[in-house]
Amino acid sequence: MARKDLLKGLMGDPPPKPDPEKKLTAVNSAPEAPSPARPRYTKGAIGAVSQSIAELKSRALIEVSADVIDPGGIEDRLEEDRADMEKLQASLKAYGQQVPVLLRNDPEVEGRYQIVYGRRRIAALRALNMPVKAMVRDMSDHDLVIAQGQENTARRDLTFIEKANFARQMREAGYDRKVICDALHIDKTVISRMLSVADTIPLSVIRAIGPAPAAGRDRWLKMAEFFDNKVEGAPLAGALIFSAGLSSDQRFEAAFDSLSGDNQKPKAPPKKREPRVLTGSDDRTLARARKAGKKTTVTFDATESDGFEDWLLDNLTEIHRDWLKSRGE
Structure with missing residues (x-):
């Protein structure tokens, strides 16, 4: 094989074998038309190099x-x-x-x-x-x-909200969920939660808060619930911008507290009602009564009642009967 054929074999397809049936004539002995330019070699030794x-x-x-x-x-x-x-x-x-x-x-x-x-x-x-x-x-x-x-x-x-914002930008750029999942190594369920947060909380608020590394997924989801109730984000974002002295986590806490309002503040315990003092005919204290809902508690102090509680218990049936008569029963 000629040297040029050896090089041709290294660069690409092997050269065609001569046809022994063809006879050289004036027509077929004419030089062949040049072949179109080949693309860069991808086969053989030259392609490997x-x-x-x-x-x-x-x-x-x-x-x-x-x-x-x-x-x-x-x-x-x-x-x-x-x-x-x-x-x-x-x-x-x-x-x-x-x-x-x-x-x-x-x-x-x-x-x-x-x-x-x-x-x-x-x-x-x-x-x-x-x-x-x-x-x-x-x-x-x-x-x-x-x-x-x-x-x-x-x-x-990257924090949760930074990944959520990254996923939102990818979706807006036209990438489907599978590509977003591949890029972040996260399954579709987590991506859905991230996108729900990034879609619900205004971007101006997210930028004003920043990465908030201490605020995990659950608290961002909770914040999204506040905005899902049609809370306006612009005033909050404007207020946070002037909180330059606060860290990102502190800005998150300030925003969370502002949005939660009274819903998250512990309710003050109800004031205890003072017991009612029950006195006898001589104005001496006999007992104390306290009502709580449907229950009434009467408390006797033996040093004050002088055994009246025992008499009351023994005669309670008759007292109740008299009470019924007074009602016409």
């Missing part, structure tokens, strides 16, 4: 200026913790960036990138005016949000 190069390229690290990196995907965090950001900046300044971020090429603008994950690291490096070590991959919008959701879930540091 191309694939290996592509895989190495996807794992290669590059340094990128933070100024050419833009947000991408879906907003995941409702609020950045300033103290945590300061700690991250101090660590990056002391030890450098040890873990790369993941970027994709901006599909609209040449030479710019979008964040897949690593937002906090990029923000800290931007503040420090340090370059960003990153892996760059070509990804669709679908693959971007799946990777972003799975990376957030693997860290397990």
Whole structure:
């Protein structure tokens, strides 16, 4: 086989075998028309080498200026913790960036990138005016949000309401429930509860409260019940915005208390009624009577009654008979 046929076999399909029946004539000896351009080789040795190069390229690290990196995907965090950001900046300044971020090429603008994950690291490096070590991959919008959701879930540091807000944004972007479940590694039942909270509580209130890490799913569901009763969210959100001195958890508690109102306040115990003092003909105390609902209790003190309670018990039948006669019975 000729050398060019060997190379042709390595690059793709094997060359056609010559037809021994064909005779060379003036017509069939003419050179064949050139074949249309082939796509990039995916078979044979050349294809394997191309694939290996592509895989190495996807794992290669590059340094990128933070100024050419833009947000991408879906907003995941409702609020950045300033103290945590300061700690991250101090660590990056002391030890450098040890873990790369993941970027994709901006599909609209040449030479710019979008964040897949690593937002906090990029923000800290931007503040420090340090370059960003990153892996760059070509990804669709679908693959971007799946990777972003799975990376957030693997860290397990997003709160319930941040995941609920993430799920809401994915649904509004047109992703179905299965994709949302895959992105957050959560089953459909939990996703339904998250979306019910994100749909019922106004987004302005959610943003004003923030991540509220100490407020779990049950308390957010309870808050959603208040809004389900057509509570207005705008005044509450406006009030919370001016609570800058409060932490996110404290803002949640303030909002919860404001919404619950008297329904959640413990009711004051009813005042105990003073017993009625029963006296004899000489105005001496004989007993004390207390009514509670349908019950009446008469209490005798032997030091005061001088044995009257015994006489009363012995003559109770006759007293009752006289009472009936007075009623005409």
